Amino acid sequence: MNDTQLLRYSRQIMLPQVDIEGQERLLAARALIIGAGGLGSPAAMYLAAAGVGHLVVADHDSVELSNLQRQLLHHDKDIGRNKVASAQETLTTINPDIRVSTIAQTLQGDALGDEVRQADVVLDCSDNFATRFAVNQACVTHRTPLVSGAAIRMEGQVAVFDSRLENSPCYHCLYKEGEEDDQTCSGNGVLSPVVGIIGSLQALEALKVILSIGATLAGRLVIFDGLTHEWRTLTLRQDPDCAVCSSVL
Ligand SMILES: [Zn+2]
Numbered sequence: 001m002n003d004t005q006l007l008r009y010s011r012q013i014m015l016p017q018v019d020i021e022g023q024e025r026l027l028a029a030r031a032l033i034i035g036a037g038g039l040g041s042p043a044a045m046y047l048a049a050a051g052v053g054h055l056v057v058a059d060h061d062s063v064e065l066s067n068l069q070r071q072l073l074h075h076d077k078d079i080g081r082n083k084v085a086s087a088q089e090t091l092t093t094i095n096p097d098i099r100v101s102t103i104a105q106t107l108q109g110d111a112l113g114d115e116v117r118q119a120d121v122v123l124d125c126s127d128n129f130a131t132r133f134a135v136n137q138a139c140v141t142h143r144t145p146l147v148s149g150a151a152i153r154m155e156g157q158v159a160v161f162d163s164r165l166e167n168s169p170c171y172h173c174l175y176k177e178g179e180e181d182d183q184t185c186s187g188n189g190v191l192s193p194v195v196g197i198i199g200s201l202q203a204l205e206a207l208k209v210i211l212s213i214g215a216t217l218a219g220r221l222v223i224f225d226g227l228t229h230e231w232r233t234l235t236l237r238q239d240p241d242c243a244v245c246s247s248v249l
Pocket residue numbers: 169170171172173174238239242243244245246
């Protein structure tokens with residue numbers, strides 16, 4: 001690290017759990033962020049500021065006026081632009097020290113697998129079950145840790161699915177295709193800071209995964225109710241009949 005980097009990241013380097021070695025680990029890391037919306041905004045901005053060296057941001061959408069209430073990567077001037085283009089601009093403005101790659105399409109199939117394989121951690125900041133299931137499948141296949149987040153109305157949840165660990169549940173152990181209730185913020189509304197809270201927690205968990213520190217939310221699901229301000233933590237178990245992760249082990 002050069003002197004500028006030592007100063008930029010000094011408040012993290014001060015932490016004994018991070019130190020210079022940890023910061024170098026962050027700078028050498030690659031994070032894949034699926035979705036540059038309400039969750040992807042705070043998640044990507046914190047990872048950029050913290051010095052995760054290579055962020056890959058995937059989103060097929062373009063910026064609309066109704067996004068700006070909660071998707072802080074994008075600004076009024078960005079309406080009509082690809083979300084990944086405005087995301088890249090914001091992230092490199094926050095921290096020109098990192099690299100930001102963009103994918104202006106829905107990642108699927110081999111392209112999704114390729115990106116997941118190259119990532120040290122994947123953040124699912126999408127808003128639909130089809131994407132979540134596809135991302136989970138790719139993360140299990142390539143044993144890439146997945147930080148999953150969701151938020152709607154005044155509620156949110158976050159979990160880590162780390163298939164590097166033995167007997168670790170995957171997203172599909174929790175939700176099955178066909179049973180899901182595909183509600184989105186665009187259809188149901190969301191109070192702006194709720195996505196900020198959940199996306200920030202995703203960034204925190206992703207940093208812990210990269211640094212291998214503390215106890216991540218692997219095997220746990222945290223549910224936040226913003227209206228009553230209650231937090232609940234559920235323990236998740238691997239489904240021995242899970243079609244996605246049980247066959248891999
Ligand atoms: Zn599973």
